[in-house]
Amino acid sequence: xxxxxxxxxxxxxxxxxxxxxxxxxxxxxxxxxxxxxxxxxxxxxxxxxxxxxxxxxxxxxxxxxxxxxxxxxxxxxxxxxxxxxxxxxxxxxxxxxxxxxxxxxxxx
Amino acid sequence: xxxxxxxxxxxxxxxxxxxxxxxxxxxxxxxxxxxxxxxxxxxxxxxxxxxxxxxxxxxxxxxxxxxxxxxxxxxxxxxxxxxxxxxxxxxxxxxxxxxxxxxxxxxxxxxxxxxxxxxxx
Numbered sequence: 001x002x003x004x005x006x007x008x009x010x011x012x013x014x015x016x017x018x019x020x021x022x023x024x025x026x027x028x029x030x031x032x033x034x035x036x037x038x039x040x041x042x043x044x045x046x047x048x049x050x051x052x053x054x055x056x057x058x059x060x061x062x063x064x065x066x067x068x069x070x071x072x073x074x075x076x077x078x079x080x081x082x083x084x085x086x087x088x089x090x091x092x093x094x095x096x097x098x099x100x101x102x103x104x105x106x107x108x
Numbered sequence: 109x110x111x112x113x114x115x116x117x118x119x120x121x122x123x124x125x126x127x128x129x130x131x132x133x134x135x136x137x138x139x140x141x142x143x144x145x146x147x148x149x150x151x152x153x154x155x156x157x158x159x160x161x162x163x164x165x166x167x168x169x170x171x172x173x174x175x176x177x178x179x180x181x182x183x184x185x186x187x188x189x190x191x192x193x194x195x196x197x198x199x200x201x202x203x204x205x206x207x208x209x210x211x212x213x214x215x216x217x218x219x220x221x222x223x224x225x226x227x228x229x
Contacts, residue, residue, distance in 0.1 A: 096170065
């Protein structure tokens, strides 16, 4: 199975700063079939990005995804207070579907 | 609006089974698939499997093969996930999530609120 490794584990930033989250795959993710989700405490995950770079409906344009092959990035251009959460990447190009272990973005 | 409403929390003894339901509304149920994803306390997300409501095909994670069954009832727009031979490490929040890949697994665009299953003697 494809193992997704997210880094860093925790990102400590202030509102207004730029966040860069990494997701590295153990083998190439076919057709850039990679998604990003945001999860806040006590809530279900929310889809942010699919196909490595396509924002989901209603997602602000401060969220952007990029990458291909084995290296993918989620960028939050300017952190808003509501963006502090845990972020997961998911690959769905090869069965079984796998998730990364998550990156927590916390207030510095 | 798209909604997935899951059944309530369950407490089960080791060795028992649990069946979680996920009632869909706000979209054409038969044009989609449903993923089941679980999250142990304080842990990350774990994909369990997928069922295409469109054609009934399933794709289970190998870890759960033989222990999980995913079904749908199109008359009530409800998906079900049954997990058998429960162990303490099955304690988790179980999520259903809509997937628009009716032939292959894709991404989860809408999620249920989650169902806490606690396995304890």
